[in-house]
Amino acid sequence: MANSVLNQQNATAEVQWQPKDLVRGLVWKIAIATWLLMAVGSATRVMNAGLACPDWPLCYGQLIPAAQMNLQVFLEWFHRLDAAAIGLSAIALLGLSLFYRSRVPKWLPWASAGAVFLIVFQGVLGGLTVTQLLRFDIVTAHLGTALLFFCALLVIGFMLTPYEATGNIG
Numbered sequence: 001m002a003n004s005v006l007n008q009q010n011a012t013a014e015v016q017w018q019p020k021d022l023v024r025g026l027v028w029k030i031a032i033a034t035w036l037l038m039a040v041g042s043a044t045r046v047m048n049a050g051l052a053c054p055d056w057p058l059c060y061g062q063l064i065p066a067a068q069m070n071l072q073v074f075l076e077w078f079h080r081l082d083a084a085a086i087g088l089s090a091i092a093l094l095g096l097s098l099f100y101r102s103r104v105p106k107w108l109p110w111a112s113a114g115a116v117f118l119i120v121f122q123g124v125l126g127g128l129t130v131t132q133l134l135r136f137d138i139v140t141a142h143l144g145t146a147l148l149f150f151c152a153l154l155v156i157g158f159m160l161t162p163y164e165a166t167g168n169i170g
């Protein structure tokens with residue numbers, strides 16, 4: 001008896017679970033991580049740490065520049081590391097959208113591909129920021145693309161949020 005009630009509950013939970021919910025959760029996590037990364041990027045700028053790692057994509061030719069580590073190097077290095085994690089998450093978002101394409105809105109794989117394009121473009125701009133020694137137009141484009149990527153995530157997240165009407169008129 002207890003078993004059949006549990007089975008019924010499990011079956012209901014399975015019916016209710018939607019890949020859309022999984023994707024929405026991932027989108028909000030990437031949005032929060034991006035917001036934090038933008039704060040780290042701003043700190044990098046105001047701390048004059050933009051060239052604390054003089055090369056790109058590695059920092060002093062290493063994955064972890066332990067010998068050179070100080071606050072400025074940490075900010076620039078962590079900014080890149082966090083950006084790489086967000087890039088991988090965006091690729092995972094595209095993978096999930098494609099895998100579940102028959103059970104998610106039709107626009108989602110396209111929107112996810114757009115997000116991946118923006119993050120790759122942002123990575124290239126980030127590299128140019130360093131190699132072109134903080135050229136003002138590149139730094140500006142880097143900030144603009146960060147805002148565009150963040151806004152794209154917010155739009156995707158809100159469009160995946162279920163709409164619940166109150167049923168009240170007036």
Ligand code: HEM
Nearest residue numbers: 038041042044045050083086122123126127129139143146
């Ligand atoms: C998700 C990806 C990224 C986002 C959202 C992001 C965001 C930002 C933001 C908001 C700033 C502050 C800009 C300003 O105050 O004008 C910044 C600065 C910076 N970012 Fe990124 N960034 C990303 C990836 C990268 C990557 C991959 C690099 C690679 C080197 C990079 C290098 C830099 C540098 C050097 C600065 C400091 C610029 C300066 O000192 O003027 N960023 N980033």
